Amino acid sequence: MGKKLVSLENIAFKYEGQSRHAVDHVSFDIYEGEWLAIVGHNGSGKSTLAKLLNGLQFPQAGTILVNGKELTEETVWEARSKIGMVFQNPDNQFVGATVQDDVAFGLENAGIPLPEMVQRVQNALNKVKMESFLNQEPHHLSGGQKQRVAIAGVLALQPDLIILDEATSMLDPRGREEVLETVRELKEENLLTVISITHDLEEAAKADRMIVMNEGKLYRQGIPTDIFQMEGELIELGLDIPFSVKLSKELKERGIGLIKSHLTEEELVRELCELHSKM
Amino acid sequence: MLDKMILGRYVPVDSTIHKMDPRSKLLLVFLFVCIIFLANNLISYGLIGLFTLILLMLSKIPIRFLYNGLKPILFLIIFTFVLHILFTKEGEVVFNFGWLEIYDGGLRQGLFISLRFTFLILVTSLLTLTTNPISITDGMETLLHPFKKWKLPVHELSLMMSIALRFIPTLMEETDKIMKAQMARGVDFSSGPLKERIKAIVPLLVPLFVSAFKRAEELAIAMEARGYRGGEGRTKYRQLKWQTVDTLLMLSLVVLTILLVLLRS
Numbered sequence: 001m002g003k004k005l006v007s008l009e010n011i012a013f014k015y016e017g018q019s020r021h022a023v024d025h026v027s028f029d030i031y032e033g034e035w036l037a038i039v040g041h042n043g044s045g046k047s048t049l050a051k052l053l054n055g056l057q058f059p060q061a062g063t064i065l066v067n068g069k070e071l072t073e074e075t076v077w078e079a080r081s082k083i084g085m086v087f088q089n090p091d092n093q094f095v096g097a098t099v100q101d102d103v104a105f106g107l108e109n110a111g112i113p114l115p116e117m118v119q120r121v122q123n124a125l126n127k128v129k130m131e132s133f134l135n136q137e138p139h140h141l142s143g144g145q146k147q148r149v150a151i152a153g154v155l156a157l158q159p160d161l162i163i164l165d166e167a168t169s170m171l172d173p174r175g176r177e178e179v180l181e182t183v184r185e186l187k188e189e190n191l192l193t194v195i196s197i198t199h200d201l202e203e204a205a206k207a208d209r210m211i212v213m214n215e216g217k218l219y220r221q222g223i224p225t226d227i228f229q230m231e232g233e234l235i236e237l238g239l240d241i242p243f244s245v246k247l248s249k250e251l252k253e254r255g256i257g258l259i260k261s262h263l264t265e266e267e268l269v270r271e272l273c274e275l276h277s278k279m
Numbered sequence: 280m281l282d283k284m285i286l287g288r289y290v291p292v293d294s295t296i297h298k299m300d301p302r303s304k305l306l307l308v309f310l311f312v313c314i315i316f317l318a319n320n321l322i323s324y325g326l327i328g329l330f331t332l333i334l335l336m337l338s339k340i341p342i343r344f345l346y347n348g349l350k351p352i353l354f355l356i357i358f359t360f361v362l363h364i365l366f367t368k369e370g371e372v373v374f375n376f377g378w379l380e381i382y383d384g385g386l387r388q389g390l391f392i393s394l395r396f397t398f399l400i401l402v403t404s405l406l407t408l409t410t411n412p413i414s415i416t417d418g419m420e421t422l423l424h425p426f427k428k429w430k431l432p433v434h435e436l437s438l439m440m441s442i443a444l445r446f447i448p449t450l451m452e453e454t455d456k457i458m459k460a461q462m463a464r465g466v467d468f469s470s471g472p473l474k475e476r477i478k479a480i481v482p483l484l485v486p487l488f489v490s491a492f493k494r495a496e497e498l499a500i501a502m503e504a505r506g507y508r509g510g511e512g513r514t515k516y517r518q519l520k521w522q523t524v525d526t527l528l529m530l531s532l533v534v535l536t537i538l539l540v541l542l543r544s
Contacts, residue, residue: 054504077506085504092494093501097413097445104516109506111514121516139448153505 002032004065005161005193006053006083011062013048022048024216025062030161035187035194037204037224040213041238046197049213050165053195054083067160081110084154088166090146094138099130102138103153110157124156125149127189128182144175148182155186162186164196168203180206201228202242205263212237224263244268288348288407295524296338296409301418303525308406310532315395317539324394326542330535331398340408348404349397356393363389416440417517434510442498450491457486 006029013023023045030036040046051057052064055076064071066079087093096102103121112120125131128148138146147167154162164183168176180203187194196203204210210227212219214237220227228234228245235241248262257275262268291297296304318324335345369384406415420437427433458468466479 051500056500056504077508080504080506085501087497087501087504089494089497091449092497094445095442095498095502095505097441101516105502105507106505108513108516109508111512113514114516114518117514117516137448138445139452157506 002034004029005032005067006030007065008052009063009065011049011052011059011064013052013057013059015048021045021216023052023059026213026216026218027062028211028218028221030193030195032160032193033187033191034209035196035207036209036211037207038195038197038211038213039199039201039204039239040219041199043215044213044237045216046213047165050085050163050195050197053163054085055079081157082160083163084157084159084161085163085165086147086150086154086167088169090143090150090170091138093150094146097137098134099125099136099138099141099149100134102149103156106153106157120156120158121152124152127155127186128152142175143171144178147171147175147179151179151182151186159192161193161195164194164198166197166199168200169198176200176203199239201234201239202264205242205245212239225261228261228263288404289411290340290344290408291411292339292409294337294339294409296334296405298522298524299409299528300519300521300525301410301414302422302519303521303528304406304410305415305418305422307528307532308403310536311402312399314532314536314539315398317536317543318395319391320542320544323539323542324391326535326538327398328394330531331401334402334405338405338409340405344408345401345404348408349400352396352400356396359396360389360393363392412444413441413517416444417519421519434513438510446494449494450487453490454483454487457483 007027008029009027011023011026012021014021026045026049038046038049048057052059055071058071058073066075066082069075069078071079094102095105100121103124104117107117107120122131125134128151130145130148130152133141133145133149138149141149150167151162162183168179171179183194183196184206186192196207198204205224205228207224209221210224211221212227212234219237220230228241231241231245231249242263244262244265244267248258248260248268252258258271260267260271262271315327318327364381364385365379367385367388368380368382369388370382372380373383373386374381410418416437419440420433423431423433423436461479461482462468466482468476468479468483470476471479
């Protein structure tokens with residue numbers, strides 16, 4: 001594992017007027033170059049966690065270190081330039097009148113001079129394959145396209161870490177695949193670190209590491225294969241495990257000679273085919 | 280359907296006026312509104328009419344769009360004309376029909392005032408017909424820039440305007456969706472007495488407002504996450520280009536003003 005990019009130490013956060021902690025003394029590290037999935041049912045504190053990481057909220061207890069520097073009111077803008085965020089609703093994060101204006105919005109805020117800005121907007125849009133939509137208005141784009149523009153807007157700022165806060169939950173399956181594929185490619189190319197906050201376990205299955213949140217507490221962390229072993233527990237937490245994991249388990253119980261556990265459909269199909277050819 | 284009412288004003292045609300800098304167009308309209316009051320005789324009105332006509336020809340806007348702009352104000356034009364004919368009693372009587380006496384002064388006054396109205400509306404609607412709303416916003420921001428000294432929040436105003444414009448289609452779509460949802464539950468928007476119809480709008484407005492506020496909040500968070508902290512130290516991506524055409528048009532306006540001053544009686 002690479003070096004620590006962000007570490008959370010004993011973070012606690014409570015919304016005003018609520019008795020329960022939204023985030024209840026949580027500690028974990030985020031390493032450079034990894035894809036970390038944070039899962040949990042509604043109200044488990046996973047979205048609050050994202051807001052804390054980006055300094056949109058500040059914890060009442062504990063410290064967050066970004067690149068070894070503590071995240072405080074003074075360092076928040078510096079931290080935000082390193083941490084990009086893509087939100088849930090594609091419409092409500094589109095600031096500009098057209099695609100290129102929206103990508104430029106973050107750059108304008110950072111005071112980047114015009115020639116460089118034009119360059120960066122172009123590059124970022126190329127990376128998410130939206131370069132042919134430069135002057136398109138948001139209401140002519142699909143949800144998946146809007147989210148890709150949002151990703152381009154984040155990329156243009158050249159962050160170290162991208163947080164996807166349920167960024168695919170309002171998209172249709174095609175848009176979802178489109179967005180995840182884009183992020184996956186970017187991660188390979190740029191050694192970007194990705195945190196995806198989601199309740200879609202199919203999406204989480206493809207991550208390098210997973211964190212399960214429950215009632216504000218960190219319930220479990222580990223690699224997806226290990227996490228999905230605790231099938232029953234996950235269901236109790238209000239999470240549904242991926243179809244392929246379920247099917248492979250059922251098949252094993254019925255005495256089909258499968259050995260591995262299967263996080264994706266492809267893996268399952270492959271082993272079933274291998275098994276079939278051996279028979 | 281609904282967004283045509285507000286945004287459909289802009290007619291994208293390839294013309295000299297369309298390509299002009301929004302700043303010069305805004306200035307043009309502003310100055311035109313001022314100097315039109317200089318005209319007070321047939322020649323000066325003719326001159327302004329000629330200038331308006333040239334602008335309209337340059338813009339290549341189809342006549343029906345201009346007529347649409349004029350339509351709501353047509354009644355006012357006719358009304359003032361009739362009012363002047365009936366009540367301005369200057370000069371000689373040109374027409375006498377029992378109690379009705381029409382003076383040539385009234386005729387002239389009425390004609391001039393309605394012409395003034397017509398020219399004003401035509402030129403101002405030319406601005407919105409040939410410039411897309413975002414460019415108008417950009418132009419306003421740069422033109423108002425000097426007023427920053429007197430604490431006018433110029434950047435904030437223009438950002439507010441551009442965000443409002445960006446969200447019009449989104450909110451229209453949402454209105455449409457809510458309307459259909461309410462219609463599916465048996466709300467009737469299109470018939471019945473006026474009072475009932477106005478009442479039917481309430482269940483449309485409430486969810487729309489709730490969602491608009493939610494959107495605003497989310498947008499604010501998204502903007503902050505992307506490093507927005509006010510206008511200080513911000514650069515601008517959209518650049519306005521002042522071209523020769525703009526200078527020429529401004530000069531022609533100066534010439535027009537001088538001619539008007541000379542020709543007015």
